[in-house]
Amino acid sequence: MLLRSITLQDFGLYAGQQSISLLPRTRYKKERPIILIGGNNGAGKTSLLDAVRLTLYGKLALGNRVSQSDYNAYLKSRIHVPPASKQKPSSASITLDFDYAEAGITHRYQVVRAWAVRGQSLIESLDISKDGSELASVPREEWQFFLQDMLPPGVSQLFFFDGEKITDIAEDKDSDEHLSHAIRALLGIEIVSRLRTDLGLFISRQERANVDDSADRLDEVMRDHGRLDEELSQLREQAAELRTRFDGQERTAEKARQRFIASGGDVAMRVGELRGERDLLQKRQSALLARIREGSAGLWPLAVAPKLLSRVLDATARGGTHSGPALSSTMRAALKHWLANTSDAGRRRWKGQVQQDFDEILKQATNKTATASTGTAQNPIAHVSNGRERLERALSQSRQEAAASGAEYAQIIERLRSIEAALARVDETTTDFRLDELRTAEQACGATRQEIESAETRIKELVYRQTVLERERTRILSEQSDRSQSDRRMELASKTSKVLAAYESALVKQKTRALEKAFVECFNRLARKGDVVRGVRIDDTTFQATLIDADGGQIPKRLLSAGEKQIYAIAMLWALAKTSGRKLPVIIDTPLARLDSEHRANIIGRYLPEVSHQVIVLSTDTEVDVEVVTTLEKHVSHSYLLDYIRREGRTEAQPGYFEALRQEMRGIHALQ
Secondary structure, three states: OEEEEEEEEEEOOEEEEEEEEOOOOEEOOEEOOEEEEEEOOOOOHHHHHHHHHHHHHHHHHHOOOOOHHHHHHHHHHOEOOOOOOOOOOOEEEEEEEEEEEEOOEEEEEEEEEEEEEEOOEEEEEEEEEEOOEEOOOOOHHHHHHHHHHHOOHHHHOOOEEEHHHHHHHHOOOOOOOOHHHHHHHHOOOHHHHHHHHHHHHHHHHHOOOOOOOHHHHHHHHHHHHHHHHHHHHHHHHHHHHHHHHHHHHHHHHHHHHHHHHHOOHHHHOOHHHHHHHHHHHHHHHHHHHHHHHHHHOOOHHHHOOHHHHHHHHHHHHHHOOOOHHHHHHHHHHHHHHHHHHOOHHHHHHOOOHHHHHHHHHHHHHHHOOOOHHHHHHHOOOOOHHHHHHHHHHHHHHHHHHHHHHHHHHHHHHHHHHHHHHHHHHOOHHHHHHHHHHHHHHHHHHHHHHHHHHHHHHHHHHHHHHHHHHHHHHHHHHHHHHHOOOOOHHHHHHHHHHHHHHHHHHHHHHHHHHHHHHHHHHHHHHHOOOOOOOOEEEEOOOOOOEEEEOOOOOEEOHHHOOHHHHHHHHHHHHHHHHHHHOOOOOEEEEOOOOOOOHHHHHHHHHHHOOOOOOOEEEEEOOOOOOHHHHHHHHHHEEEEEEEEEEHHHOEEEEEEOOOHHHHHHHHHHHHHO
């Protein structure tokens, strides 16, 4: 197979019609297999790879379980939309020209996939021409299957790939159920298995006259298997549609939830709780106010000025028994002296009501009888002479009680404000409407979720039934292979079936051993350490590889560096291409990601020039820089630059690579 050109019409970032020649050219009498296509990130390199896959496989290019609605949405999203344009394109197309050899004769094919938006619908068309005329040997409704038989999707993954595919293989993340079948088809093993099945059907038809009903049963098994395939396909498409619907319903429910919360719905759900809490807080507030008033009438005011009170008590102790007026005069003098010498903050605390309360205390103390018993019982100042230590403890306790009461009161006030603000947000009419809206959206999500679960359960049941049928088919074929018939054709068919079984087993082993040998050669040719892998064991069924070191021990893949894992994946793809012997082009996007300088050099110098007769490399100027271009120059047929014109929102394919690199290369050539 040889790709000649690809033409894009309003596809992705490519506005209008743009054609890129992919046919390798001969320069200076030497074939040059590499076509280099450069572009910055977001310029449309990956879109070229996607365009090739989309042209050949249609919906299958997106995967095996993509619904038709998702595929239509994808096609709509790939129609070019120019910025600030009054008349936007409503259609797009991709044209792929290639040569393909059949029975030793090379034919030229042209595949055109086009689609257009008509109102809310999307119309897609597929046209195939062979050697300049419409393909007539295959009915139009089977053209898509014809392309898939020409190049199976699983096989194309091994030749048309990007850096992500390499990473998946390197990290064992490839969960594609068709990968094993693709490798078997690539190595020519799948056709033998298909021959065995066809031969079994032949034997079944010939045995209809026999007493046993194996022929009818095999036909029934194959029909049931086909019906299950159709039902599974429909169920998977239905499940994909349901998941798409569920995603939209979840977004709707989330928006309804946000509107419900914005209207105060979260508060409305607990209005009674908030009102009860408010009543309790108001009762506690009243109790605290009473306590604060009681403390203010007692020792709490004295606790505000502990130093001044201490000096007064000391003076009282030194002065012995004094009359009320004298003591009052002394305390006022001490207070005046303290106010004159203390800080501004201290004076501010003694202004206003505090100073008036203290004066009132002194006035009362002056008017009291100065007897020891009376002073001790009624006047805190007279009590000093007999219980200073007791008074200090009482003042300390009063100070703590006052601080705790004030802090609790502030917290209650703040909480009451927040409760009132929350209650003020509640609009019961709007809240009820939003609540109904939210419940409706959540019920829709629940119903769709149940449908999805039901569909997935049904899919599991059908897959299990398919497995049972496959086992029965294998059993019937095995019995037929062992059955000897008098009829010559039956005898030959039975022997042939046995031979094919043995041949298939031997072929798998032979191809696997050849693949192992090719992989070791490719890996050590690309790896920085040329002898890190001395062998590899590849499972004959799953094709999982186990690396072997020089001592015969296994090399866990986790011990390989990131670069070596990348080399592992590229080497496996290269070995498959060499072992298969199929002449297919290679399209690789960002091939040098996560590689160090030595591994990059090996990929550039050994892999890219040798992996195929046609190698299309999609890269940025930082990945394939001037050094890489200089190394590859003798292998490069021609190059393109995908130039993204930001102000016009489109990409234009121009001949040549990055201008800065070309100028730098000219300087290097001039120096040389």
